[in-house]
Amino acid sequence: MSAPRFHLVADRRAIIDRRAVGERLAQADRNARGAILKAGLADGRREIARRLSQEPARGRTAAASMAYLADQIVRLSFDAASGALGDPNESIALVGLGGTGRGEMAPYSDVDLLFLVPKGAHGTLAPLVEATLYLLWQMDWKVGHAIRDADEVLASSAEDISVRTAFMESRWIWGDQSLFEQTRQRFDKDFLEKQDRDFVAAKMAERDERHRRMGDSRYLVEPNVKDGKGGLRDLQTLRWIAKQALAVESNSGFVEKCIFSEAEYRRFERAERFFWAVRCHLHFAAGRHEERLGFDYQRQIAQRMHYSERPGKSAVERFMHFYFLQAKAVGDLTGVFLAQLDDRLGARGRRFALPTFRRRPSKLNGFCLDRGRLSVPGDDFLAEKPVRLIELFALAAREGLEVHPKAMRLAARDARLVDRVRDDPQANALFLEVLTCKNHPDVVLRWMNEAGVFGRFVPDFGRVVAQMQFDMYHHYTVDEHTIRAIGLLAAIERGELAKDHPLSTALFRQLGSRRVLYVAVLLHDIAKGRGGDHSEIGAEIALELCPRFGLDAAETETVAWLVRNHLLMSRTAQRRDISDPTTIADFAEAVQSPERLRLLLMLTVVDTRAVGPGTWNDWKRRLLRQLYDSAEERLRLGHKQRGRSERIALRQQELREELDWPPATWKAHARRLPESYWLAEPLAWQKSNALQIANAEARIGDLEPSVIAEDEPELAATRISIFSPDRVGLFYRISAGLASAGASIIDARIHTSRDGMALDNLLVHNSQRLAYADRRLRNRLVRAVEKAITSENLPLPPSAGPLEPRSAAFHIAPSVIVAPRASNRTTVVEVNARDRSGLLARLALAIHTEGHQVHSAHIATYGERAVDTFYLTNAQGRKLTAEEAEKLRAALLGAAAEATSERDAA
Incomplete structure (x- = not known):
């Protein structure tokens, strides 16, 4: 060279x-x-x-x-x-x-x-x-x-x-x-x-291990340009194998040796040129060796490479969309290459392997098997009858077969012909068979997507292929997120995730129409990137597509409702007080039927889990289960034997048996706590609270606050429980104390006893979003809260530290929504702002300064965005007046803007 x-x-x-x-x-x-x-x-x-x-x-x-x-x-x-x-x-x-x-x-x-x-x-x-x-x-x-x-x-x-x-x-x-x-x-x-087949096998194994290490997806929203799946190293691996096994000396040799067609070679060259440009820009932007295309560099490189905005799509989203299209091209070319390698060496490059292999099918309808993989008898087989482009994948799903790379290559070549059968009932029935296949539909749908058949057959899905969601919450492109969600749904139906999702697994057997759920999962994000509310636009798309897929009018209506409301359950569970009767009443009124509730729960579960690693946890499971149970009870009306009062009585009886206290002691404890407490907290927390209260009151005459910190490993968080004489600004003091110790509050349940004592349960985690497993660190949190509560003067608000470069890549304008009718006895205020240290304490200070009282707080984070919801009353214990609400809204916006200004100054 x-x-x-x-x-x-x-x-x-x-x-x-x-x-x-x-x-x-x-x-x-x-x-x-x-x-x-x-x-x-x-x-x-x-x-x-x-x-x-x-x-x-x-x-x-x-x-x-x-x-x-x-x-x-x-x-x-x-x-x-x-x-x-x-x-x-x-x-x-x-x-x-x-x-x-x-x-x-x-x-x-x-x-x-x-x-x-x-x-x-x-x-x-x-x-x-x-x-x-x-x-x-x-x-x-x-x-x-x-x-x-x-x-x-x-x-x-x-x-x-x-x-x-x-x-x-x-x-x-x-x-x-x-x-x-x-x-x-x-x-x-x-x-x-x-020829050295051991070299080929070793390089393929090395590639697979590298993919696994890098996340095993070419659609990660912060990809590694060099080593990620679909990146430069994959192209280099093809070159190394071709040089060793097929005597290819240069890129042009791929055409000379008939490995790639001229068009495929141009795709190879285009991808390589693009990735080298991105990699060089990335190094210059970072000023060092950097291969991960993080959010903090994506905007810069989009600007450097002269991408511009288009309606509904920012410049950075257009840049990343093209990036993922090139990564997809690398995957397509790898399949073509492996097909040639397989034919010439007689070795199996098992890239397209289903997790299971069942049996030799008895009927292939003209298709054939090539060394156990589904293939086609001739180069024009698919083009002769375009419905076969769908049938190929339906057969693979039905029989549990791999699709041969040769068939994949021909499917990609002829994908445009699927336009002719888009409205064909047989083709749509075959597509629905793939989508609703119980055994690994995600694998087959991913093949369809890589061949370009999926996006051609469902053009609205084609618009989200390689579509990036430019935020720190979503880990994958829209198409990859959707396909993963479908795979998770099938795994739940097979019973493989019963330990993680016992309720969803049980409910699957009760569904009236399972295909409604699969189609809703397919369509829930299909309108991303079009501008406007993707849920509303997606519902309109569902009304058009479902009849084409063969769904009847009732199924179509249900799918459209699910797509329109696919965020309703998660937002209600994470942003609202689900022990408040009004929250449950409003949610049940929106859902209207037990069947919709079951469908919505399962759609919410797979949508949340498919966002990426770490987005699903036991805390979200617990919130969704509590919301589901409460809503089902209300929807079924007399079909359940227990109402609100009966549920409270049952919980009190369970706790009484756990504590084994004398009757008088128990009655005093049960009488002093409000109804909402018995519905809001898990039994284990209520037992811990009861023992904490008893220990605190055993110290005769001691009115010092009692603060404990306990690890909650299943929730990946630490629970801070405070029992203290209530005082003005208590929630702000607690928030400021925890912020000073570096803890982030992820949920807060605030209760006031009938004798004027505060009993608060808060969940916190550290800067790595993990629990405080070390006892010494938990003790540090306890001391920080005790100091903040007992201090004669109000603690100073924590400073807003500098943002991480990744977070700084996003601009989020703070907003405040006041919902006076979301609760019968409190005013609900929701604040949307950039997530950063000390935000909650600053918001709590603004609420305290305006003279209002926090009854519960619910903190949700979506990557760089924080959504904090407060249930408030004024100093007289009543809902906020319109004037008070407007003044508070301005104060909260000011608190968020003040933190942003400090960060910019830093």
């Missing part, structure tokens, strides 16, 4: 003038040489950055320029070291490996060098190698290096696939060129002139 070339000598010298830098090095003393080289490297990077800013799509040119710059720096360092040591007589070759060898380097990539020496010359040449490396390290350059002779290179290549891969792309940079060429000839003869 030759070094990168430039059209004009001036082009090279503008990056680095090796002769001029060499003359400065010759005149400088030893201590100044490193600084000269470092300045040359920095100047060269600046020139490459300037050129890339003028032609932002030419990432490969920037990568070649960087490799040229690295070559010159290495040569200058070697010459300076050699001259200082008096030019040792032994020969030595400086060889670039990996990206350095390919002549493609991102601006802050590591340099990978091999110091190739004659046999037995290691000791003689060690001082020269060390002196060269010393100069390179003085530039703060990370240098991967090895010192080997030719025999060692061959032996290491035989033993270690990564060494062989690196030397496969080796390139002479400086020194004894003949030594390198002799070694390279021996390497090619030993390794590249024969």
